[in-house]
Amino acid sequence: MKKTSIxxxxxxxxxxxxxGWSRGNGDTNSAKVSKEGKDAPPTPxxxxxxxxxxxxxxxxxxxxxxxVASVDLRPQVSNTIAKVHVHEGETVKQGQLxxxxxxxxxxxxxxxxxxxxxxDQAGLLDLQRQLRRSDELLAKNFISRGANDTLLSQLQAxxxxxxxxxxxLHSAQIALDYTSIKAPMTGRIGSINVFPxxxxxxxxxxxxxxQINPINISFTVxxxxxxxxxxxxxxxxxxxxxxxxxxxxxxxxxxxxxxxxVDTQSGTIKLKAEFDNQKQLLxxxxxxxxxxxxxTLKDVxxxxxxxxxxxxxGKSVFTVEADQSAKQRPISLLHTFGSMVxxxxxxxxxxxxxxxxxxxxxxxxxxxxSASDKGDxxxxxxxxxxxPTEHASKxxxx
Numbered sequence: 001m002k003k004t005s006i007x008x009x010x011x012x013x014x015x016x017x018x019x020g021w022s023r024g025n026g027d028t029n030s031a032k033v034s035k036e037g038k039d040a041p042p043t044p045x046x047x048x049x050x051x052x053x054x055x056x057x058x059x060x061x062x063x064x065x066x067x068v069a070s071v072d073l074r075p076q077v078s079n080t081i082a083k084v085h086v087h088e089g090e091t092v093k094q095g096q097l098x099x100x101x102x103x104x105x106x107x108x109x110x111x112x113x114x115x116x117x118x119x120d121q122a123g124l125l126d127l128q129r130q131l132r133r134s135d136e137l138l139a140k141n142f143i144s145r146g147a148n149d150t151l152l153s154q155l156q157a158x159x160x161x162x163x164x165x166x167x168x169l170h171s172a173q174i175a176l177d178y179t180s181i182k183a184p185m186t187g188r189i190g191s192i193n194v195f196p197x198x199x200x201x202x203x204x205x206x207x208x209x210x211q212i213n214p215i216n217i218s219f220t221v222x223x224x225x226x227x228x229x230x231x232x233x234x235x236x237x238x239x240x241x242x243x244x245x246x247x248x249x250x251x252x253x254x255x256x257x258x259x260x261x262v263d264t265q266s267g268t269i270k271l272k273a274e275f276d277n278q279k280q281l282l283x284x285x286x287x288x289x290x291x292x293x294x295x296t297l298k299d300v301x302x303x304x305x306x307x308x309x310x311x312x313x314g315k316s317v318f319t320v321e322a323d324q325s326a327k328q329r330p331i332s333l334l335h336t337f338g339s340m341v342x343x344x345x346x347x348x349x350x351x352x353x354x355x356x357x358x359x360x361x362x363x364x365x366x367x368x369x370s371a372s373d374k375g376d377x378x379x380x381x382x383x384x385x386x387x388p389t390e391h392a393s394k395x396x397x398x
Contacts (some may be wrong), residue, residue, distance in 0.1 A: 008274055009304045011118065011368050015035060024266075027029065039344075041365075042324065042364075042365040042366050042367040043326075043359055043360050043364055043365070043366050043367070044356055044366075044367055044368070044369045044370055045326075045353045045354070045355060045356030045357060045366045045367070045368065045369060046353075046354045046355040046356060046368065046369045047074075047320065047352065047353060047354060047368055048303065048304055048307060048348050048351075048352050048354045049349065049350070049351060049352070050302070050303050050347075050348050050349060050350045050351075050352050051301070051302050051303075051331075051348060051349075052299050052300065052301055052302070052348040053299070053300070053302055054296055054297065054298050054299065054300075055296065055297040055300055055302060055334075055335055055337065055342045055387045056293045056295075056296045056297075057228070057293065057294050057295045057296065057297060057335050058181060058291050058292065058293050059221050059225060059291065059292055059293075059294055060174035060289060060290070060291045060335065061219040061220060061221055061289070061291075062067065062219060062287065062289060062290075063217040063218060063219035063242065063273075063286075063287070063288050063289060063290040064216070064217065064218055064219070064285065064286070064287055064288070064309065065215060065216070065217050065282045065283060065284055065285065065286040065287075065288060066214055066215075066216045066218050066270060066272075066284055066285075067187070067210035067211050067212055067216065067284045068211045068212075068214055068215060068274065069185060069187070069210075069211040069381070070208060070209070070210050070211070070284075071184050071185065071187075071208065071209045072205050072208050073098065073099070073181060073205065073206040073207050073208065073209065073352060074202060074203070074204060074205055074206065075099075075101060075178065075181065075200050075201070075202060075204065075206070076178040077101075077175070077178050077179075077202065078199070078200070078202065078204060079101040079102055079178075079199075079200060079203045080101065080102045080103060080197060080198070080199050080200070081099060081100075081102075081194050081195065081196050081197060081198045081199075081200060082100045082101055082102050082103070082179075083099070083196055084098075084099055084194070084195065084196060085097050085098055085099065085100065086098050086189055086192070086207075087312060088192050088207075089188065089189065089190070090188070090189050090235065091186075091187070091188050091189075092183040092186065092187065092188075092189055092209065093183060093186050094183055094184065094185050094186045095182050096182060096183045097180055097181075097182055098181050098182060098183055098206075098207070099180075099181040099191070099194075099206055100179065100180055100181075101178070101179035101180075101181070101200075102179065103176060103179045106172070106175045106178070106179055107176060108168070109172045109175060109176075110172040110173060110175075110176050112172070112231050113165065113168045113169040113171075113172040114169060115166065116165050117162070117165040117166060117168075117169050120158065120161050120162045120165050121162060123158050124155070124158045124159060124162055124163075126157060127154055127155040130151050131148075131151045131152060131155055134147065134148045134151045135148065135330065143178050146292060147258045172397075174295075181206065181211060184209070185209065185211055186211065187209040187210050187211040187212060188209065188212055189207050189208070189209050189211065189212055190207055190208040190209070191208075192206065192208065193205060193207065194206050200348050210284050212277055212282075212283070212284060213276070213277040213280070214274050214275060214276055214277055215274070215275055215277040215282050215284070216256070216272045216273065216274055216275075217240075217242055217253070217259075217272070217273050217275065217282070217288060217290055218268060218270065218271070218272050219270075219271055219273075219290045220263070220266070220270050220271065221269060221271060222267060222268055223262045223267050223268060223269055225294055226258075226262070226269055228294040228295050229258060229271075229293070229294055230258070232293075232294050232295060233255065233258070237254045237255070237256035238254065238292055238293075238294075239252055239253070239254055239255075239292065240252070240253050240254060240255055240273035240275075240290055240291070240292045241253075241290070241291050241292070242273075242275065242282075242288050242289060242290050242291070243288065243289065244281040244282055244286070244288060245286060245287070245288060247281055248349040249281070249374040251275050251276075251281065251282070253273045253274050253275035253276070254273060254274060255271060255272075255273050255292065256272050256273055256274040257270075257271060257272035258270075258271055259271070271290075273290060273292070297334060297335060297342055300334060300342040300344070301342065301343055301344070301346045301347070301348045302340050302341070302342050302343075303317065303339070303340070303341060303343060303346070303352050304339055304340055304352075304354060305336060305339055305340065305341045306339070306340065306354060306355075307353065307354045308331070308333070308343075309328075309357070313330070314330060315330065315331050315332065315333055315343075316328050316329060316330045316331060317329055317331055317343075317346070317352050317353070318352070318353040318357050318360060318362075319346075319350045319351060319352055319353070319354075320350075320351040320353065320366060324365055324366055324367070325363050325364065325365055325366070326353060326357075326360050326361070326362060326363065326364050326365075326366050327362060327363075328362045329345060329346065330345055331343045331344065331345035331346060332344045332345055343363075353366065355369070356369065
C-alpha cells in the first residue's frame with residue numbers, strides 16, 4: 001500500500017512538470033508565429049496594368065458551305081437520251097445545251113401543226129374572198145342578207161380555227177424544246193446519271209447543277225444574340241469571316257440571311273453569309289468556321305483572364321495600393337476574347353496582380369517580381385511538368 005502511494009505521488013509530480021513545460025513552449029511558439037506574421041516579407045508577384053480599349057464582340061460558330069442555288073435536272077417528258085453534251089464536273093453557263101432527247105416524234109408533231117395551220121389559213125383566205133363578193137351582190141340586191149350572214153359566220157369560225165392551230169403549233173414547239181435540256185444557271189455540274197440510249201422519265205434526275213460563285217456558308221448562333229444581330233444589320237452590312245480548310249487566307253463576306261424563327265429544340269437561329277468564290281476556295285458540303293462582329297464595347301477595361309479570381313462570392317482581382325499592399329476588388333465579366341477579358345469594376349490604369357496571388361491575403365504587402373524571379377519560376381514550372389512525363393515514360397518502357 002505504501003509503495004502504491006509513492007508511485008501515485010511520483011506520477012502527479014511528473015505530470016505537473018510536463019504540463020508546465022508544454023505550456024511554456026506553446027507560448028513561445030505562438031509568440032514566434034505572431035512575430036513572423038507581423039514581420040512577414042512582401043509576397044513576390046507579377047503585375048499587369050489594366051488598360052482601356054474598344055473590344056469587338058465576335059461570335060464564332062461552326063459552319064457548312066452550301067451553294068446559293070442548286071437545281072436537279074429532270075426531263076419534262078418520257079423520252080430517250082440522244083446525246084450528252086457535257087462532262088461530269090464541268091462548269092457550265094446559263095443556257096448551255098446539256099442533254100438532247102430523241103426529237104423525231106416531236107418534230108413530226110411540229111410539222112403536222114404547221115401543215116394544219118397552213119391549210120386553215122388558205123380556207124380563211126377563201127372565205128374572205130367569198131364574203132367580199134357576197135357584200136357586192138348584197139349591195140345590188142342579187143342575194144339575200146341571210147346568205148351573206150352565213151358566209152360571215154363561216155369566216156369567224158375559220159378565224160377561231162386558225163387561232164387554235166396557232167396554239168397547237170406553239171404547243172408542238174414547246175414539246176420540241178423539251179427535248180433540249182439546257183443549263184438554267186451558271187454553275188458546276190455534278191455526276192451524270194444517264195447515257196445516250198437511256199430511257200428517262202419526268203422523275204429521272206439527269207444531273208445536278210450547283211451555283212458556287214458566289215457561295216453561301218450556313219451556321220447557327222444562340223438566340224440571345226438575335227437582338228444584337230438585327231441592330232447590327234440595321235446599321236449596315238454585317239461582315240462575316242471564314243478561313244477555308246487547308247488555307248491560311250481568311251475570306252470576308254456579308255450576312256445575307258437571318259431565319260424567321262428560332263429553333264425551339266436547340267435555342268439557336270440559322271444564319272447565312274454570302275462570299276465571293278472566284279478562286280473556288282469554298283466547296284459545297286465543306287465544313288468551316290464563321291466569325292462575325294455583332295457589336296463593339298467602347299472604351300472598356302481589359303485585363304488578362306488569368307488575373308481573375310473566382311470563388312463563392314463571385315469574380316474579383318487583386319490590385320496594388322499606393323502603400324504596396326494588395327486589395328481585393330469585385331468585378332464583372334463583360335466579354336472574354338482569347339486570353340483577355342473586358343470587365344467592369346475597374347477604372348483603368350490599376351496595377352493588377354497576375355501571378356503570385358496564391359499565398360496573398362487582402363492587405364498583405366507585395367513586391368514585383370524581378371526578371372530573374374520570373375525566369376526561376378518558369379524553370380521550376382517546366383521541371384515540375386517534365387517529371388511526371390519522365391515517370392510515365394519509364395513506366396511505359398517497363
